[in-house]
Amino acid sequence: MRALDDLTNQGIEGLHRGRTAVERFVDDNPLLVGVVGVAAGLLLGALLPRTRQAS
Numbered sequence: 001m002r003a004l005d006d007l008t009n010q011g012i013e014g015l016h017r018g019r020t021a022v023e024r025f026v027d028d029n030p031l032l033v034g035v036v037g038v039a040a041g042l043l044l045g046a047l048l049p050r051t052r053q054a055s
Contacts, residue, residue, distance in 0.1 A: 026033050
């Protein structure tokens with residue numbers, strides 16, 4: 001049971017470190033994050049099928 005507790009704690013600590021790293025990156029590079037978001041939106045929009053226009 002102790003091994004499971006240790007494994008759970010390691011997983012939680014890893015998630016916390018990862019979240020902290022992402023938050024730090026976003027805080028340090030807000031413009032880059034925005035540009036990447038816009039680029040992802042444009043890419044998704046370009047991948048969607050076109051619809052016919054109503055006449």
